[in-house]
Amino acid sequence: MTEIREIAQLGASVLRQHAQLVTDVHNDEIRQIIAAMHATLANTQGVGIAAPQISISKRIIIVASRPTARYPSAPLMQPTVMINPSFQAQNEHKEKGWEGCLSVPSIRALVPRYTAINIDYIDEQGNQQTLELHDFVARVFQHEFDHLQGKVFLDSVESNQDIFAESEYLKLL
Numbered sequence: 001m002t003e004i005r006e007i008a009q010l011g012a013s014v015l016r017q018h019a020q021l022v023t024d025v026h027n028d029e030i031r032q033i034i035a036a037m038h039a040t041l042a043n044t045q046g047v048g049i050a051a052p053q054i055s056i057s058k059r060i061i062i063v064a065s066r067p068t069a070r071y072p073s074a075p076l077m078q079p080t081v082m083i084n085p086s087f088q089a090q091n092e093h094k095e096k097g098w099e100g101c102l103s104v105p106s107i108r109a110l111v112p113r114y115t116a117i118n119i120d121y122i123d124e125q126g127n128q129q130t131l132e133l134h135d136f137v138a139r140v141f142q143h144e145f146d147h148l149q150g151k152v153f154l155d156s157v158e159s160n161q162d163i164f165a166e167s168e169y170l171k172l173l
């Protein structure tokens, strides 16, 4: 059985490192990391996870948009593993939306993100994939991608006034 890993918390150096490219998708270590990421994410109310959040500095993310108590209006999609992901914005348009992070508990913030992006990644089978993402799912992708760059969502807020305690955020719903 795959163990649920501890989530690295803000201040941990692994969250500030530029994560390493995965060179061999098929090796056992990578398979175990992906299994641990699935198990850990499923144990939370999160809609995505990046390998650095389980203290592994490799370029692997899972995007798993689903309606949860944390994100009641999130669209439902299958958890999608993305290895060595990259993206390009379709245009310069960004919108602010609420984000939280398993590594930054009890905080929410309004973060400007591109609303339409084209992404590339390698899937679990080792195949190159391209996808077009919009709105909330594009937001989740950009949030997780930032983790691979050593960034967290608080680094992208326009103003400290856009940072809320979760208890205050919940009053807005």
Ligand code: ZN
Binding pocket: 100, 101, 102, 103, 143, 144, 147
């Ligand atoms: Zn996060």
